[in-house]
Amino acid sequence: MSDPITRPTASPQRESVDPSAVEEKREGILPPGLDRLGERKRARLEQLAQATADKGGVSLVRDAFRRLRRNPTAIFGASIVALFILVAIFAPLLAPHDPAQRFDELTKNLTVDNIPGASSEFPLGSDPLGRDFLSRMIHGSRQTLFVGVLATFIGLALGVLVGAIAGAFGGWVDNILMRFTDVMLALPALLLAISLVAMASRSSQWTVIIAVAIVNVPIFARLLRGSMLAQRESDHVLAARALGVKQGSIVLRHMLPNAMTAVIVQATLTLSTAILEAASLSFLGLGDPDINRAEWGLMLGVDGQRYFEVRPELAYYPAVAIIIVALGFTLLGEGMREAIDPKSRR
């Protein structure tokens, strides 16, 4: 494979070897305007050369990253994700009030058919218990990110374990593990998650995380197993075997890293579904029973639904927030898939 992407970086490196020689040659021949243009170009080349000189060219990952940066949809998705993560990290600084505190100014006007709206101190008004709705929205991002990321990572870790074992051993081990994942894949994701949560004696946010994680295990396992099997037949694995490399190193160093790309991309896409699934569970009242915890799914399900006639914003804001974040992760994931997929390389 001759990678066209590596070429542009190679040539500036070569030109940077002796910039003074190039300079001398150009001076005098070119008219003054063009000369300045050439100078600017040269400066840019040197800059490029410096950026790539020490690191010894471009790795596959950086290659993919470069393509990702050129994709506007991916950038859009990444910006949403970045904004969301920033809000989540700095939630205590951004939120004007404590999300769990009930304010007298709000509770005194609170009745079954009146929930105080926006005021200068409470920009999004009150929630049904007299708490600051904006603060709860901002803090909700933390919960969403926490549940989504953790569920995805646990699912990824378990899925990689199962998939790697199945793909590395093949044969009956593979058969048993894959029939098991087939069973799990046959059930609708949300239904499976609900049954898993229902099995727990006391629901907490951890039951939600575990349930969502387990739902995603078979997807990762299948994906990794497939590419592991493909790696097993590859020339470089045969070459490694011909060198007497031990089975463990072959699996961990030669097969797994080459098989992981598809799984990593899937993980980004899974972040959005995990967020949606976690929100769905909370919406259905299967999430954390703690009423002080701010969580978008819970806010949408319990408060938003019940008081929809009184103040529909209570439902709109969490719903829109969930949709935007899920969209952000999906766009980023799609962009990553395109960047890594060799078929879309130009």
Place this chain on the structure above:
Amino acid sequence: MSLLDVRDLTVVFQRRGERPFTAVDKVSFSVEPGQTVGLVGESGCGKSVTSLAIMGLLPRRGNKVTGEVNFDGTDLLKLRPDDLRDRRGRDIGMIFQDPLSSLNPVVPIGIQVAEVLERHRGMDRKAALKEARELLDAVGIPDPNRRLKEYPHQISGGMRQRALIAIALACKPRLLIADEPTTALDVTIQAQILTLLKQLVDETGTALIMITHDLGVVAGLCDTVNVLYGGKVVERAARHELFARPRHPYTHGLLSSVPRLDSPRGERLHAIRGSVADNIPWGEGCAFAPRCDNVVDACLEGTPPLEPTATGGDLRCNNPVSEEVAVP
């Protein structure tokens, strides 16, 4: 005693619901220390399968390997998988055809060379990388310090093959198997790689099995040549003998199908008629009979035996090309 002595090596592919296919049929040959032996033949004649069988790299399922592969007195086919793995890479090295796909794309070159050293010579990472640098230098890779950190897709094809050779020779094996090492390279690089191989083999005293379909490679490198057809050795001879006086009609056909600069203009290139698909099973006669110009009745009555020739080689043919007929 020979370094490697292959006796009646047979590989049968058995797939469920299909007729067993004998890819390698009682192949015997031996390699002396420091010697270069060629295995020559067209696609599908069993060259690569022979090398994989020697290394014990054929999947256990679906393949039946019989015979003996005596390496330095031990039968590799009878070794436990773990013991065989210890020998692979340390006693026997192997170079594959496609240098890009034979290198791990996500691991820098240096680590890949170091890995073998760590595995077989018990070096730590630091010492192994230092040694790797010297190895890359020895196979003629310029600026080895930088190449150590680079990934396979960042270096050129010739350099990749050099890196593979460095990896194969890292533990100073006594036998090196090169499976079409120059096929994926262009002609100028081919010449460089062959020169390098020849030089390294001479310097280290490593024996070399050269698997190729390219007679030019054989002419430049091999001491003895085994010509394979349909999974059997059909002719074995010293290099000069083979090129000067090919006896088997197949070898003769191969040599006369090589274009020559001194042939008259306008002369058509000789070709062996038919294709491997025309082969008849060895049990029913000579597999080459349907494509052979010298075919006689005896060729369709059972496998011709491999018999010694007057010039010290072996030949499996009922009606060989007469010694007087030189290559056109």
